[in-house]
Amino acid sequence: MKKLLLYLSIFFLVLSQEKSHAHSSEFTIIFSGEELGNLEPCGCYEGQLGGIAKRYSFIDFFRKQKNPILPISFGDLLKSCGRQDEIKMETLCRALGFMGYVLHNLGEKDIEINPQVLSFLSQTQSVEFLSTNVNIDAPFPIKINQTIIKDCFDLGSPVKIAFLGILSRSLLGSNVNEYITVSEPTKALKPFIKQLKNKVNLIVLLSHATMEESREIAKCFPDIGLIITGHHIEEPQDSITYVNNTPIVSAGTGGKYIGIAKYGVNKKTIERKTVEVIPLDHTYNDSQEMVALLQEYQHALTEEDLLSKIPQAPLPNGLSYTGSFTCSVCHKRIYDHWYKTLHAKAYNTLVEAGHQYDPECIKCHTTGYGDISGFLNYEKSQSLINAGCESCHGAGNNHIKNVNEAYGSTDERSCELCHDSEHSPKFQYKEYWKKIAHPKESLKKTSRK
Incomplete structure (x- = not known):
């Protein structure tokens, strides 16, 4: 009888524990x-x-x-x-x-x-x-x-x-x-x-x-x-x-x-x-x-071709983009240096991530996106992929016509358009500039007759 009571007490103890852990x-x-x-x-x-x-x-x-x-x-x-x-x-x-x-x-x-x-x-x-x-x-x-x-x-x-x-x-x-x-x-x-x-x-x-x-x-x-x-x-x-x-x-x-x-x-x-x-x-x-x-989500952006549907703003004074390769005709040494920097690989980083059709990403990885004559999509604007010369110096068609006119001055504010606190919080102008600073070149001013 004592054994039975012991077994019953153990049974009810286990049962109560199971119930307590059921919830x-x-x-x-x-x-x-x-x-x-x-x-x-x-x-x-x-x-x-x-x-x-x-x-x-x-x-x-x-x-x-x-x-x-x-x-x-x-x-x-x-x-x-x-x-x-x-x-x-x-x-x-x-x-x-x-x-x-x-x-x-x-x-x-x-x-x-x-x-x-x-x-x-x-x-x-x-x-x-x-x-x-x-x-x-x-x-x-x-x-x-x-x-x-x-x-x-x-x-x-x-x-x-x-x-x-x-x-x-x-x-x-x-x-x-x-x-x-x-x-x-x-x-x-x-x-x-x-x-x-x-x-x-x-x-x-x-x-x-x-x-x-x-x-x-x-x-x-x-x-x-x-x-x-x-x-x-x-x-x-x-x-x-x-x-x-x-x-x-x-x-x-x-x-x-x-x-x-x-x-x-x-x-x-x-x-x-x-x-x-x-x-x-x-x-x-x-x-x-x-x-x-x-x-x-990226597929939906591609299917709707949102890149080409973003409004394009007109540039002043008849300016238009020409592409970095055009700059290399006169500035070969600088172009060769740029080509080895991360700026020249900017578009490929989007391709690797599958974001090359994302309007929010593309602006800082191409040249002139959002401007008339700027990057529109890869099929129509291959010469304007990457953060090229004109991303920093501005549209260059007038410079080609008159190389003696002042053109392309840039400063820290130009960099901060893309290197902002959200996308580049560790940006330090002097340190980053060392990575992209152009080599010196000798160019003679010419005059058109």
Whole structure:
């Protein structure tokens, strides 16, 4: 009898342990935003952060931990509203869907996009659009949720998490269409928070606003448990702040970082464990799923021939581009030197990356793109590939006609058109100039009779 009781006690102990481990005891909110059109690092220098391929691997790592995760997007997938941006918007929405994002909060750049594109994406993509204070009464139906509630049933006790999203009116530009209405954030939030605070376990606000505005919102609504915010925050790891017990945190810009907020669950009580922001560096491999999607994106740019559809600006005084080889007739020594520099290989770096049909990349890797007579595409403008002589010195047809006239003076400002903080953050004019400085040559001035 004693043995039987012992066996039964062991059995029930094991059973109770199995039940206790049948459910997770924590969940993680993963957040990103303000990509501003950055699908992947441009590749212009080593050690770049970010990209959807690394982000997929990061999220996949957490998904394999078997704890529930809720990836959410803060807003501003785009930087502008042209045709290339529309293709980016669709690519990024597809990427969010593949990564299991539950929502995307609309930022001011998102609502500037063609309403027909926004309508299509809101109804065909798995990621839901969120905004508590933006109303779009467009000719095309756009599905926008004022609040999104997610139930987590695999946490032992049912847990409800409510997501609200606002867009600050101070961020609106001149491109906002007349059929878009943006309400004052606190007025829009008030009825929802009053309704939700006793019905959900956690309220999360995606506040597409400045840090200062989000702090004021936190003071007005202490029932909000987490605020994801920030606009143009370059160093998000140093920007985490608190109002009372509410963390206010940003994932930075350009998709370079990703944020996580971990919560523990004890019965129906939620306890915040950590809030942190992590750089998407070389620690995370590029996922093949996203690499394939990025290749589809480049293919779409090629199919639509966007290179040839970019408007071309006229040059003053009848100027036109001639190509670097034309310069070699008189400046052979300089041309031979240039040919050995990285400037002369600029176009090939795009070909190797598969970006030679990307208008955003091509300008600094060719000569005169965006100007009449400048590079248009490889088939029509082979003489203008690479960062050639006229990239720095300007269109040279008049110089050929009259070599005695002053031409081609350049300085640090010319270099910084491409070697800017985004694509060449370590640029130092004096050091870089040494790599491309022309050899001296003796040229006699000539006169035309």
